[in-house]
Amino acid sequence: xxxxxxxDELRAARLFLKGTxxxxxxxxxxxxxHLSLIRRxxxxxxxxxxxxxxxxxxxxxxxxxxxxxxxxxxxLSLIKPxxxxxxxxxxxxxxxxxGYQTWVEVEAMTRPLEGTMRPTHFKGVTTVVAxxxxxxxxxxxxxxxxxxxxxxxxxxxxxxxxxxxxxxxCPIIREADGLAMSSRNKYLEGDDRKAxxxxxxxxxxxxxxxxxxxxDAEKLRAKMKEVINAEPRAQMQYASCADYxxxxxxxxxxxxxxxxxxxxxxxxxxxxxxxxx
Amino acid sequence: xxxxxxxDELRAARLFLKGTxxxxxxxxxxxxxHLSLIRRxxxxxxxxxxxxxxxxxxxxxxxxxxxxxxxxxxxLSLIKPxxxxxxxxxxxxxxxxxGYQTWVEVEAMTRPLEGTMRPTHFKGVTTVVAxxxxxxxxxxxxxxxxxxxxxxxxxxxxxxxxxxxxxxxCPIIREADGLAMSSRNKYLEGDDRKAxxxxxxxxxxxxxxxxxxxxDAEKLRAKMKEVINAEPRAQMQYASCADYxxxxxxxxxxxxxxxxxxxxxxxxxxxxxxxxx
Numbered sequence: 001x002x003x004x005x006x007x008d009e010l011r012a013a014r015l016f017l018k019g020t021x022x023x024x025x026x027x028x029x030x031x032x033x034h035l036s037l038i039r040r041x042x043x044x045x046x047x048x049x050x051x052x053x054x055x056x057x058x059x060x061x062x063x064x065x066x067x068x069x070x071x072x073x074x075x076l077s078l079i080k081p082x083x084x085x086x087x088x089x090x091x092x093x094x095x096x097x098x099g100y101q102t103w104v105e106v107e108a109m110t111r112p113l114e115g116t117m118r119p120t121h122f123k124g125v126t127t128v129v130a131x132x133x134x135x136x137x138x139x140x141x142x143x144x145x146x147x148x149x150x151x152x153x154x155x156x157x158x159x160x161x162x163x164x165x166x167x168x169x170c171p172i173i174r175e176a177d178g179l180a181m182s183s184r185n186k187y188l189e190g191d192d193r194k195a196x197x198x199x200x201x202x203x204x205x206x207x208x209x210x211x212x213x214x215x216d217a218e219k220l221r222a223k224m225k226e227v228i229n230a231e232p233r234a235q236m237q238y239a240s241c242a243d244y245x246x247x248x249x250x251x252x253x254x255x256x257x258x259x260x261x262x263x264x265x266x267x268x269x270x271x272x273x274x275x276x277x
Numbered sequence: 278x279x280x281x282x283x284x285d286e287l288r289a290a291r292l293f294l295k296g297t298x299x300x301x302x303x304x305x306x307x308x309x310x311h312l313s314l315i316r317r318x319x320x321x322x323x324x325x326x327x328x329x330x331x332x333x334x335x336x337x338x339x340x341x342x343x344x345x346x347x348x349x350x351x352x353l354s355l356i357k358p359x360x361x362x363x364x365x366x367x368x369x370x371x372x373x374x375x376g377y378q379t380w381v382e383v384e385a386m387t388r389p390l391e392g393t394m395r396p397t398h399f400k401g402v403t404t405v406v407a408x409x410x411x412x413x414x415x416x417x418x419x420x421x422x423x424x425x426x427x428x429x430x431x432x433x434x435x436x437x438x439x440x441x442x443x444x445x446x447c448p449i450i451r452e453a454d455g456l457a458m459s460s461r462n463k464y465l466e467g468d469d470r471k472a473x474x475x476x477x478x479x480x481x482x483x484x485x486x487x488x489x490x491x492x493d494a495e496k497l498r499a500k501m502k503e504v505i506n507a508e509p510r511a512q513m514q515y516a517s518c519a520d521y522x523x524x525x526x527x528x529x530x531x532x533x534x535x536x537x538x539x540x541x542x543x544x545x546x547x548x549x550x551x552x553x554x
């Protein structure tokens with residue numbers, strides 16, 4: 001399995017891939033969630049390309065770019081058995097050379113939820129994903145449902161900009177106790193790690209209420225907040241019950257619905273979600 | 278020659294084009310300048326697609342969208358002899374459906390020159406061109422040097438977003454008296470039409486000075502202004518002597534340089550340019 005760095009080298013390698021190509025864009029530090037995307041791509045496509053790039057433009061000024069966990073060697077050893085055609089691991093200078101000045105922005109859908117906390121985040125995400133799409137020219141691209149708003153934003157970008165790419169959103173992979181897998185979980189220690197199951201418990205409580213017939217979105221939000229607030233180590237940032245496609249907050253639940261939340265545990269920010277309907 | 282409207286129909290037709298595809302994006306009301314792009318594409322590519330779409334998002338609130346000249350039947354009759362594979366003529370609703378919210382923006386390079394007069398123009402241009410590129414998936418795309426800043430902005434967008442597309446910029450086609458061809462020339466009547474040669478004369482005067490050894494960019498700008506100001510019907514908006522790639526105003530001319538200007542003749546706004554070096 002080849003690791004490619006430069007864009008010219010990538011384009012040359014891409015020309016050899018005949019048939020359908022699946023792209024799995026990642027920021028590395030892979031866990032079982034990423035691997036599930038790669039396996040799904042392998043099942044559905046003739047060829048699979050994995051990108052590993054910690055994209056600086058999606059980190060805010062006060063966020064953890066320099067501390068974001070990296071371990072390329074371990075990533076490559078995890079990918080190798082899966083039969084990927086190649087890994088693209090460009091440098092920031094390749095992706096954003098001197099004079100770089102072009103941005104792709106999705107508007108309304110990037111403002112609520114993560115957007116309220118991270119106002120420049122999705123501009124960085126959509127820009128880098130557009131670049132990855134153009135560079136790799138995949139037929140399908142694989143994203144995790146874990147970053148639910150990101151998945152919705154990318155589906156909107158693809159529709160709006162006419163990218164001829166199927167976006168496949170794969171289920172969240174969880175630890176045995178329900179914690180959604182995330183590269184950032186490594187920051188969780190001791191009691192914070194134990195308390196981190198509160199997101200899963202809060203979502204489960206709201207889902208139970210929904211299963212019992214509750215359709216008042218505000219009551220589902222309140223249910224999630226109640227569970228989070230009962231955990232003294234957890235500080236809630238938002239709890240949302242929104243339309244799955246538009247991410248607009250609902251009054252009454254009907255159709256496909258996203259329950260989502262962001263919670264601080266110490267300095268670690270965790271997000272999680274369930275889809276209803 | 279087929280005229281296609283819908284995006285699905287376009288994608289289906291695109292699948293039948295084997296070999297290289299050239300795209301000529303237009304807003305219709307074709308003149309010899311457009312036809313020169315189509316002929317060039319035909320020479321260089323196995324297949325040629327022409328798009329005709331008067332893109333609403335590149336017109337400002339006070340600009341001439343509703344009055345922009347349209348004549349599809351005449352356009353098609355001009356294209357037909359050239360052996361184009363098909364014409365894509367989408368509706369505004371196809372390009373910008375309800376809920377549309379994604380924009381492609383090139384920053385620094387869109388601010389001077391046309392950008393000072395038309396602050397939202399290039400955002401509309403880069404967005405629609407990105408959409409056309411993704412929908413048609415051409416190997417080459419053809420633009421006129423007449424819209425020099427547009428060509429520079431699109432080359433920058435293609436570099437920045439990794440579009441695997443060669444941008445071919447073709448020379449300005451002029452009337453016998455030097456007026457650069459433009460769909461907007463139809464607005465020029467009588468004495469304004471005669472006075473419109475002032476752009477060509479001003480650019481020629483600056484080029485002569487350059488040919489005589491002048492390298493002071495401010496003196497070349499002054500030379501253009503002098504000629505424009507001597508024409509009582511003309512009102513100058515800008516006269517620029519800038520780096521060809523970055524569009525930054527120069528102090529001293531060296532390397533490839535863009536002389537460009539915008540001039541009002543009555544209510545009609547004309548632009549023109551020469552490339553030096």
